[in-house]
Amino acid sequence: MSRSLWLLLSALLVALLIPLLFGGTGLWRQLRDFPAGLLLGMLAMILLCWNLNALRLRLLLPRHRLGQKRALGIVMATEFAICATPGGAGGPLTLMALLMRNGVAPAQGTATFAVDQLVDLLVFACALLGILVYGLSHALNPHLATLLGASVSLLGGALVLLVLLGRFHRHMFRFNGRILRRLGLSARRRFSLGRKVIRFRNALRQSLRLPRTLLLGVFLISSAHWVVRYSVLYLALRGLGRELDWAWTFLVQMLALSAGQISLLPGGAGSAELASVALLAPLVGKSTAAAGILIWRAVTYYFYLLAGAPVFLHLAGRPLLRRLVRYRQS
Template sequence: MRSVHRPLLLALALLATLAVPLLLGGRAALGALRDVPASALATILGVTLFGWLARAAKLAVLAHGVGLRLRALQSLLVSLATDFGFLATPGGLGGYAANVLLLRRAGATTSAATAVAAADQIVDALFFAIALPLAACAALRSALPELMLRAAFAGSGVLCAGALLAFVLRRPLLRAAARRAESHRDSRFARAYTLLAQALHDTARLLRGDARATLALAVLTTMQWTTRYGVLWLALGAFGHAVPYAVTLLAQGVVMHVAQWTGLPSGAGGAEFGLAAALAPWLTPAQLAPAALVWRGATLHLALLAGGFALLHLVRANDLPGARPAVAPEGA
């Protein structure tokens, strides 16, 4: 996709996050925003910031595992800028490239930065593989659509199968990469396979971290996603709608991942319609509309604004002052 289309897609996505709630709730959705208590908005803002800090701390733990020590502020900037990449591109594809590039600028090798990006996604996948069925079990007594429950368990099964397959194939992949690199000496293939082998090795080393690092990753990942997915629950509560937290987590966990296939960044438009369908047993579309505006404002618009400023700062700085490799980087 040509770069000229990316700002247009992002603009369409932002427009969809405003247009769809207004389509669902009409002008009354905007009027309802005036009745939200300031304390509720402050709580939502605080929870959003807490989630950002948890993700930044998780990134710092992963970076430390490959020998890169990021100061707290630098970790936060890289985390916000990476989130900008995920939120601003279809399917979140730009987030992976942003994560690797920014960690490279921080002093990590290409393989180490790739390993951090891969491990980050694997840890998130493991969280959802556990959280989705737990949320489904907690919501079994609710009037949750059967399709949503099936999707939760199916998604969890796919994530678990993917993680198991990656674990089983890690050694054969490493051996195959090493053989290919040996057979293509002094060529681009050799460099590519060597990079792949090193990235796989670094990822495996990250995921085999010591008990403290593993516990920290588990806690921080849980904090990151329960706070991010807790914003909708808080927004609904601010408008007087008591929807179980497990239901909102499950609905977002399924709908947001499916909505990524809409082709618009952050699944804009599709996510709002999907949530309206998933939460139909508890809310009418008109009741969901104002909460959806607050939810998107905190998790998308505010995150894009913060991530854009972070990315701009990092690009202007051209490096990450204060980032210190824990060990001398090896190779490129």
């Protein structure tokens, strides 16, 4: 447990040091002059995001009468686990554990998480298409053109893989079964795993067969959530006196957070800051980029940890916390 705690603390320290080192002497002046009212408004935007996600969770579980307050607690605890564990691996585990305590079967909880992620992926695909159309009608510098091309390619590849997986999932099941047999897994154990996978598939189909109007509502709520959350960096730069199109701040955040996930550090701490500085500095300068990133991460990462920790401990308790902290060692 102490090793994992030191990992999180070390990642947080590195995440703070990167903007401080890149910001130079002008960083503190810009942070001192940042409007306090705007900072409070950005924190209120995060509270709105949590409530939107809670409403989305309730819509995805229409047969389970989750109240808004309970769903909000589940969302905040899950977001805390995502930010505090390597690669966000503790998020799905926390979500499924808390849903089980509210009468949701494990397969249904996993399917709910999968549909939630699919909707988010669809939202990002639509956003990138909109940015692409916007970019084609504006003169792009080579830096932004490279960012946009890389984003479209990566997301397009992910969508193709998901379509192929859905189309040929039976072949994938058989292939995995042969691999497990060669690894020496007993027939009983393979049967148990196969049954769990089938239950998940059936629950996923059931979730995708929800009324179209309900799924459309989930998509619109998810879109509103990401628009609000990805406006934080845009507002941070405006508060620092720099104007940058919202589309490009969206692109910078998406790529920086993707780099953070790939690094497998808790919340992408350190790697997300480094990637965002590299992407944003050519557009607004090092000092402004460092100040904007420090404010952005304070609102969308450190605030998640501070506000989510007591909610997580209240809903999930210390046993699940110890399980999450030891997750990286398994």
